[in-house]
Amino acid sequence: MINLKKIADSIGIEFIGSDIEISGLNNLKDAQEGELAFIDHAKYTKDLENTKASAVIVSSSMKEKVPTHVIALVDEEVNLKLAYASELFAPLAFEVDGKEPVIGEGSIIAPTAFISTGATIGKNTTIMPGAVIGNNAKVGNNCIVYPNVTIYRDCVIGDRCIIHASTVIGSDGFGFAHTKLGEHVKIFQNGNVVLESDVEIGSNTSIDRAVFKTTLVKKGVKIDNLVQIGHNCVIGEHSIIVSQAGIAGTTTLGRNVVLGGQSATSGHLDIAPFSTFAARAGVTKSIKEPHKTYAGFPLMEHKPWMKLQAKIAKLAK
Amino acid sequence: MINLKKIADSIGIEFIGSDIEISGLNNLKDAQEGELAFIDHAKYTKDLENTKASAVIVSSSMKEKVPTHVIALVDEEVNLKLAYASELFAPLAFEVDGKEPVIGEGSIIAPTAFISTGATIGKNTTIMPGAVIGNNAKVGNNCIVYPNVTIYRDCVIGDRCIIHASTVIGSDGFGFAHTKLGEHVKIFQNGNVVLESDVEIGSNTSIDRAVFKTTLVKKGVKIDNLVQIGHNCVIGEHSIIVSQAGIAGTTTLGRNVVLGGQSATSGHLDIAPFSTFAARAGVTKSIKEPHKTYAGFPLMEHKPWMKLQAKIAKLAK
């Protein structure tokens, strides 16, 4: 909890009014009472009108749209101020003090593995050499965490998960605000990653923690090697992500989506359940109809893409 | 060794007849006496007729094609049953008990490196901090294994190999059977990876272990950073795989193949020796003629591809 007045002072916004306590940052839509939100684009005006946030960072042009029960912090560089505020809520990267980790019955913690303070390991789980479990992270029962895996602080791994070597769960999402001089100011990624049960992840894969709340990988998802999953993504149940695919931030996949090798999606998309994308597919728009197969970049349904490939081959002659 | 009756019971197939001992699983073509194989597609009928396997999981429609000396386990979900059976033969991910590792003369095992039981390190080899050598793995003479490399259990590294940091040798191939409900059941990857001599591998690269037998990287191969090599691939002598390329499972490269940066191949291909693929090439068919250069996706020879690029540039105007 940080006083709003103190936050305003820290980030350089004038604030006169009755002070309140702020529990954290969030976007307008998900924010709860006691949270500080922000609006960086007019397209979120509806969210602003309906927000439960107690305060909001807003530009002067949007100021009149702020509901009367919400405190407005007015500034022309909303994202930059958000970035500064995010640092105030960032926990330490590595805490030495804290509660001894709890290790469940039948679990093996290999020598050279490291379990940070506050972490919990379930029953019959194997944490192999060189694996690192961060502060307050939770690993479920009957998991295998292979060597040199890193699970960042506050992340949660369900039961019967398998995570292969050198994979990283919970590194910071790639989020920055930009100054007028072209410098980039870190937006601290204060969320986490949650893997539900029966998830398997290959080696050298990166799943970024959320800026707020959670990057979520639902039950039964299988992810291959060298895959990138951006912050705040939601991967639907039993989806399959093949090697070297990349999913940009805040994209949501429905259940049983298949993403082929080296395919990619833009950020902020919604992908219908049972969608299949061939290798190298490049998905730049949301997909509404389920059960269809796509390929190519620009993306198209698989059949016209096959025809197009033939035409291109002909064009080359 | 597991009794066939016990396997059949475990995976839910009725089996009446004289019991035999099964030493392991394999595909029809490579299976030896004492092994249990499977047929999941009619195109393997020839392999079925010639198999040396002692028993085979087969659908009722293929049942009559099973040679008389081979025991048939009949089920309509062959792959699923194979997946269940594979778990029975899976060794422990991490064995604490076992023979003390053997370290050759002149070798350096850095502090915080971990050598698992049963492993063998040759002479004059350097295992750097944080590197993990799995159970029963073998590393040859005069190798350098850089920090935080993981070599999984049972893998074999030849002489004079160099493996750069965070690379993973022997993570599980991406193999699953699928239930009617859209869930994925792990096919345990009970094979290994073998690197012959004089192989160099960059950092953050993943080479998956075989489902059966061996993923093989032949002598003198040089692999760059962030490369994906799927299970059961064979990489021919002196091949060069440039950064971020991906080779899907069960593809075989002849000698001196060059795969450019971010290129990729489908699985189950045979690529002729001395084939060269430009950056971003996408190889979806086997290549029979050696000594040719290709580019693009769809793949074509380099010359027409150059023309095509010019045409596309023109089309854009």
Added chain:
Amino acid sequence: MINLKKIADSIGIEFIGSDIEISGLNNLKDAQEGELAFIDHAKYTKDLENTKASAVIVSSSMKEKVPTHVIALVDEEVNLKLAYASELFAPLAFEVDGKEPVIGEGSIIAPTAFISTGATIGKNTTIMPGAVIGNNAKVGNNCIVYPNVTIYRDCVIGDRCIIHASTVIGSDGFGFAHTKLGEHVKIFQNGNVVLESDVEIGSNTSIDRAVFKTTLVKKGVKIDNLVQIGHNCVIGEHSIIVSQAGIAGTTTLGRNVVLGGQSATSGHLDIAPFSTFAARAGVTKSIKEPHKTYAGFPLMEHKPWMKLQAKIAKLAK
């Protein structure tokens, strides 16, 4: 320091004349007095004429172009001889002896982290579990080095840098000479990597050390997960490299360049400042005009590429 006569003997070139001491290898352009350079292509003739190198490996056809004050080592396989010579100057991958590392005030070195001899860690820096800092490497003040990061020997990390888990700084560049038999001979990468201040790098990213001198990442650069940066690249101030992008060796980016996800550049390019490349862009030529936006492969400006995408979509119908 190695005597030139001894080098010539080692690499199999006849050398008669007064011996000198050689301090290291370099390219013609950057070489200083006391260094041995090489010329492997006629296009570098100008550099040969102006070189400050004390000796040069040169083919007989170029021999007469060598300035009189430079000693010529004449051989028809220049690159191969360079590769052999590079081994003579290669330091040990891992030195056990040497000066105790120096750790600045307020810094935390986690258990299972490893700091090699000769290394220096600044003040208020956190080195997390499993991270490995190589011989003589330097990490600045107020840095966070996340778990299982590897910083190779002799690399330099500026102040306020953040390096996420499993990232590798300083693995060998992918450089080989080739024999007539199609074998590859390692060109030892005797340079280093320097990150200036305020650089943040995501997880599972690889930045290769220079063959000579330095791979340089300038101040304020932000690099995402699973990115490849080849040897001898220079990344300009405040550039942004998004996930799974790859930059081939010896390419120089000006300041504030943006490379989108899965984009790539060829090697030996110069990219003008403030250039922006969309996701999947493939950059094969240098860019001279700053402040432009590009997309596609073949690369084109963003507007015609948008039109092209529409035309391709139409062609598919």
